Amino acid sequence: MFFVKKVAILGTGLLGASLARALKSRSLAEKVSGWSRSAATRQKCARLSDVFDCVCETPSEAVRNADLAVMCVPTANIPDLSREVASDLMKGAVLTDVGSVKSGICAECEKAMSALPASFVGSHPMAGSEKIGPDFSDANLFDGRPCFVTPIESTPDAAGKFVKSMWEAVGMRVYMVSPDIHDSIVAHVSDLPHLLAGTLCINASKFDCADLRKYAGPGFKDTTRVASGSPEMWDSIVFDNRAEILKALRDYSRDLSRLISSIENFDKADIARRLRSAKAYRDSIK
């Protein structure tokens, strides 16, 4: 079971505020402090008195005496934020984040903490929504969703387990993998689908015989749904996880070329095999 005296949520958007809600509603933390860069968001959070015990003006103030601090800010801001709060963390405290890429972040945050008596362990809870801001926060956002915890060699074992138990306590299925393997997994299950869906939209938008949107059924809609995701978030992900994304895209592109060749060559056996392998794989996903 997970129970701590104080958790600090740094960045109280949809994800941070939902985590605060999940912790308080399940009585997993005695106190939850929050900080947001935006004064408007801080005001909103101050009104959520059942969610945040205190809303602070600075991240340093929010992490004071916290057993755990969770950085729920955009990926690009995580390393700076870790450097800002590192020396304010109490002895034995654990700092984690929710960034969707891990290699770079884990290296930088780990460095920020070196020689300090607190630890950093990366996390990537795969939960979210198209909605943004604390107004849409949901105590059940994490229920049943996967989460990565990405310790590196120098991470104390106890710190990894502590962060894992927190995400499990809010309902997540936690996987411990290295930051590198995390980035490769995410490139395949999240980044690649996003970029392929977007490319399908761009391809469809160029079609000049008709407005294809009129004819789009559930198949086209489902296949492209993720392309509606926040471009601001994806601007950052594409270059944060660039190396793994390029590998996945090039590999996919080769698979596509093989498919095209088989259709060109009337290779019915290969097409039949591909259709059946794809269906078997998809059907086996729960």
Next chain:
Amino acid sequence: MFFVKKVAILGTGLLGASLARALKSRSLAEKVSGWSRSAATRQKCARLSDVFDCVCETPSEAVRNADLAVMCVPTANIPDLSREVASDLMKGAVLTDVGSVKSGICAECEKAMSALPASFVGSHPMAGSEKIGPDFSDANLFDGRPCFVTPIESTPDAAGKFVKSMWEAVGMRVYMVSPDIHDSIVAHVSDLPHLLAGTLCINASKFDCADLRKYAGPGFKDTTRVASGSPEMWDSIVFDNRAEILKALRDYSRDLSRLISSIENFDKADIARRLRSAKAYRDSIK
């Protein structure tokens, strides 16, 4: 409004039996006859006495005195079936089909009818389900779904309008386009998503650092959902609509190469533009 004395349903699987149900439940036809190649299916249909007024042993018998005959058989069997029933159609009758590709079918069926006093007009109702057989037939299967009706130059105007009014009467949004444009539209909104989703599954199945299925969230699942479609049906579609599918795949492949180049070249402006165009396009689909 659409009302006729007799409609013949040739092929009483899920789609054919659903059409029979839709016609009878809305009182659009006084009588509906059915024929299936399979004796077991004919027996099932004979038990659906509120759906089929008679179930025939041969397609020729089923179309006798019918104002409209609808071929709901696999794409590959449509031209042969049209030749089999052509001379049994009464004067002024209209023959249509539900095949998902149209250029080849329309040319062959039109030829089968030439010099006869009945007409052929192609249709492609975009409705269906993973389920098969008349047991799952549903009078509302067509509700709000798009349908193509594809007359050619020699098609009598009245025949096209007649078929259009039938599909509208069972709830479909009908688009009249040429068989060629139909095939190109379908290659883009249906075939391309299917093949890309399947390729994404094949790509994921080769990943050797982890079993990606454990990590697949709603994004991956939605993007690949259509890959679960019937391989038997797709074996046929891929080669029936081969020319248009190849065009669409090659065009998509070029778009993908451009995306890869932009990521390789750190072209953040191009990536930002792509993410925003894709989102705007997807958001504009109702």
